[in-house]
Amino acid sequence: MTASEHALDNGDAGVHEGLYAGGIWSWVTTVDHKRIGILYFLTSLVFLLVAGVEGQLLRLQLARPENRFLDPDLYNQLFTMHGTTMVFFAGMPLIVAFFNFVVPLQIGARDVAFPRLNALSYWLFLFAGLFLYSSVPLRAMPDGGWFAYMPLTSSEYSPGLGMDFYVLSLLLAGIGTIAGGVNFFVTILNMRAPGMRFMRLPLFTWMALIVSVLILLAFPPFTVGLVFMMFDRSFGTHFFDAAAGADPVLWQHLFWVFGHPEVYILILPAFGVVSDVIPAFSRKSLFGYPVVVFSGILIAFLGFGVWVHHMFSVGLGPVVNAVFGGATMLIAIPTGIKIFNWIATMWGGQIRFNTPMLFAIGLVGSFTIGGLSGVMHASPPADLQQTDTYFVVAHFHYVLIGGTVFGLFSGLYYWFPKATGRMLSEALGKAHFWLTFIAFNVTFFPMHFSGLLGMPRRTFTYAEGLGLDVFNLISTIGAFMFTFAFIPLFLNLWRAWRKGEPAGANPWDAPTLEWTVSSPPPHYNFAVIPTVDRRDPLWHPHIEVGLGWAGEVEPGGVSPRVQPKEPPEPVHMPDPSYWPLVMGIGMLVMTAGALGSLGVVLLGLAVTMLGLFGWAFEPSESGAH
Amino acid sequence: MEGPSSTGVSNRKLAMWTFIGSECMLFGTLIATYLIYRGRNVVGPYPDELLNIPFITVTTFVLLMSSLMMVLALAAIERNDLKKTKIWLFMTALFGLIFLGGQYYEFNHFVHEGLPLSRNLFSSTFFVLTGTHGGHVAGGVIWLGTLFVRATQGKLDATHAETVEIAGLYWHFVDVIWIVLFTLIYLLV
Amino acid sequence: MSGKSGATAGHSTEPHVSNRFYVAIAVILAVFTALEVMVFYVEALAPFLFAILMVLMVVKFALVVMFFMHLKFDRPLLTGVFAGGLFMAIFVIVALMAVFGKFG
Amino acid sequence: MGAVVLQGCNGEYPQSALHPSSDFATRLDDLFTQIVWWAAGVFVIVEGALIYTIIRFRARPGAPRPKEVHGHIAMEIGWTLAPALILVAIAIPTIQTIFIVDRPTTDEDALVIEAIGRQWWWEFRYPELGIVTANEAHVPVGRTVDLRLRSADVLHSFWVPRLGGKRDLVPGHENQLWFKPDSVGVFWGQCAEYCGTAHALMGTRVIVDEPADFDAWVALNQGSAVALTDPQSRAGRGVFMANACVSCHAVRGSAAVGQFGPDLTHFGGRLTLGAGILENTRENVIRWLDSTQHIKPGSLMPDVELSDEQLEQLAAYLLALR
């Protein structure tokens, strides 16, 4: 029985109608999770390019020793902006874009739990990013590195507005992120279709749930750290002032208590994508589903107990280092479990090498390399030679690009047909994959060597006599290959948007709920909310089950395979609203005012309160209740 | 959009509890900082010279009692007793304001005794920790205020019991944090 | 968790607790607060100050959370969500204090 | 800058962690090598299995739908335990090494040196020998060096890879780091914690001498500045004393007692200048004095307006301070 027999083809709504109809205003006021997802996607793509160009400028400067292309201050600003943008304004929002588009569809919901809050999260992300980048024309880019260690970032050693832009922009973005965490946590717990038990959730949704929890627990400590930094800088407090009896190392703790879970925030969604893509393209359900789920939970949990591994050279003493080094190593176990289960899923399958699958396989191969260098860092004495060198830079680009970025590209190729109703070109997709894969390895593999041979990170130049010239040159060449790697991607997106082949509801013969609705999905997603009676509901009516749950059909439900063309009864959807935007603007104004004008802060507060009250007293959905 | 709930808890209530869970980390970090820095002050004034236990006991009592008012307001609206609802909401907000007044007095007193925010490590940690709590109280007072106004306009009845309940969850949480701060800051100097 | 519970969202689970009960809790809270302050002033108890205060604090905390916030009567899920956050917060406090050598 | 400083003495990789020359660095290198082998094994197994799987199970036209296998408990246990065992094998030498390298040295005969990190140069003090110098530390081969690390401003990290791993200089703390060099030579180091504009140019050198050479160096450096013989350098001293130099630099035995910049008492004996970035030659000293901010942007030593003649004289003076 193939899925095409089941999958309802609702006809092709096509790209330019339905989801995409309506003018700018309809996008500004939208509270539809799919549209917000697309806004997130496009915005973070722009930030990715900007940060990518910054990365390439770094590489250009390092192409040869004692280069004088960038002056040191500019270089320092660029790596700070590159890291900060990649993590907070490209990586995370790109992930949230996928949460937005995919999660409600995967759980059989019509929207997220709080659509207007969702819109607010988007505006705060956009405004925080724009605010950070307004430091560029003002020539006040932050230059403290993405983890902004005190006391270099105090007002004494970093006068000027640079670090204020960093602090305030991340505070603003953090509020939106925490709101998003609450939103997705509640959505996934509460809005699952009938029968969608936890052990039937698609893996991507599972990871979204775990990541929401990570956000909720990891961002508050960061927020507190940022507030301390802001107070130290602006109001003369002494949170990190050694002369006043404080300890500047506290900042490092607060940052990494957040920062390490943050890297799992960045990787787990990619793991989720891959856990959905590999089964779909192997035509075989995920091997060891419960184990893959629990290993994700374990990674997240352990992730809170390892932060000191970023501080092995601080001199915290043998006991602390041993405990945190050991805890860090433990994480290799659940991560390995995932890797092995993915391979076991492919084992015995019928593997189709479409672009999503190529990126997924690329992730398994590349992430392993990054993970293994992670384990080398996890040994505190060994790390004394590695920390703050290009060996670390190699590690984290392997996990961030070979992991997060590959995973997100995989997801992009996988869900693009769902989002637009059009197919991407496989030829261009494959070109994109191979170019990216090669460019990535050429850029970052040599950094292992340059690091071990003595190249510290965050240095705008290096001496000729160090023997680092060749490795750096190769890295720079690789970075430029990246530019070409992006060409097929953009060609592909543009071509598909203009004249891609219609996709149909389920072009990949994939097993999860999002593939039952038309592509692009209607405003209300599901004409009738389906009842789910098994994992992978579009596959295998009755299956033998090894480790997991054995299928039983719940009576009285609506089969996910039969989505009628039109909803049988009127569906109430939330109305568009501009209050989130008003509130977002208010908060932006407050943030900008915090650079030095109490009056502007108060103005922003007034606008925020206006937005809040408008929001609270606006009927949220026509005719509801 | 309030759809059916898979867990049996409404979205809003679950969201409030989720938010409270997250707030635990926020206050946890602030408290950790306070505790780590306790006793590391290098210039005075020191906490034991300034903290006024009898005074703060009174405001603590006021905040605790506001929590009682809050549950009474909830109980009232569940019975659809709108008059009582109004009264108790008002009293809760009022007690919250009294607490804030006390905090204002305390801060002011400290500043006059030579402990402005930027004075030393104690002032930094103390003001930011208790100030964050005070900010939460202030937010709660505004929230309760709007509920009170809605109640006086007759726009709040038993169908809105959950709205009051959620505001109450927030309010009690802020109270619970103060229970911890009162012990850690004032009694364990 | 499944379709069955669809419409029953809300607060129907708690038994109707009387106002007297709430007042009783509040009285306990007030008395405990008074006790805390007393303990603070009684020199003889100084060696046990920390232990006593922590116990009283935890009891007050629990009373408010269980009864005023209804966790005792509400869904276990909510207890889980709160306890999860609380547990991690305590973990971070203890771990940070340990790293800063606050436990000797 | 362009100078290839002393490349000859160091082979191709003077700043490499893979070419250890002390007990400390050797320990770290051995540990690292062990982990690399384990990682290589895992790498080969994982990538091998992956490649084999995707080739063998690629879709073939007309093939039936694959059989579902939903899991296999024994296999799950297997690939949980195997990595766990590998990690134990890594953890044991790791912890052993930690308890050696993260503890203060027990060697009573150790040579204590205080290293003070400053934006963007290093001050070295030998408290037992009464020596103060900058950017270059001389140590004898075969004797444990006990470094006491302090910061005068922001975070820095002391790192001379061939002699060992790095350790941060934290305001308000004193950190320790020790190593026993096992061969003579000039070892390159570099600040490894981002510390602001000129972080990249905060180099250092540790010069490991034969004991006799070290003693000679100590004897020389304990004394005040040498007497000047030629008129050129005497004129230079005049320029030095008449300019702002004295407010920042100390030259023992003269009126210059500034504490803000490096001690110049025996500057002429140094191999490098500007925290390891230039070879210490006459032209380079002139260039340095002429355009500090160009050579080391951000440096806290300001450009000083001097005539060419004064520059020549100053260079002669500074290089005479051996």
Ligand code: HEA
């Ligand atoms: C996507 C993000 C991501 C991910 C997933 C990881 C994963 C891991 N990271 Fe990484 N890390 C970063 C992003 C990430 N990291 C970043 C951004 C930094 C630098 C920040 C900065 O300084 O700017 C960093 C820095 C960093 C450090 C500090 C280095 C230093 O500055 O000195 C350490 C130290 O322990 C570390 C360790 C690890 C470990 C052990 C894992 C593990 O989770 C990896 C586990 C995976 C595997 C091990 C591979 C698969 C497993 C098997 C096939 C099983 C068999 C394996 C064995 C038995 C070994 N990382």
Ligand code: HEA
């Ligand atoms: C998700 C995270 C992420 C990603 C994807 C990248 C991607 C890249 N990074 Fe990354 N990097 C970080 C996160 C990331 N980085 C972090 C956290 C740091 C630490 C910062 C710090 O120390 O504070 C860092 C630091 C860092 C350094 C170290 C700087 C230093 O220590 O001195 C370097 C140096 O080579 C570098 C290079 C690159 C390069 C070449 C890429 C390439 O992959 C970029 C690829 C290129 C593009 C994405 C753009 C291509 C597009 C175009 C050119 C335009 C085409 C336009 C159209 C067609 C419209 N990065």
Ligand code: CUA
């Ligand atoms: Cu000093 Cu970097």
Ligand SMILES: [Cu+2]
């Ligand atoms: Cu980490």
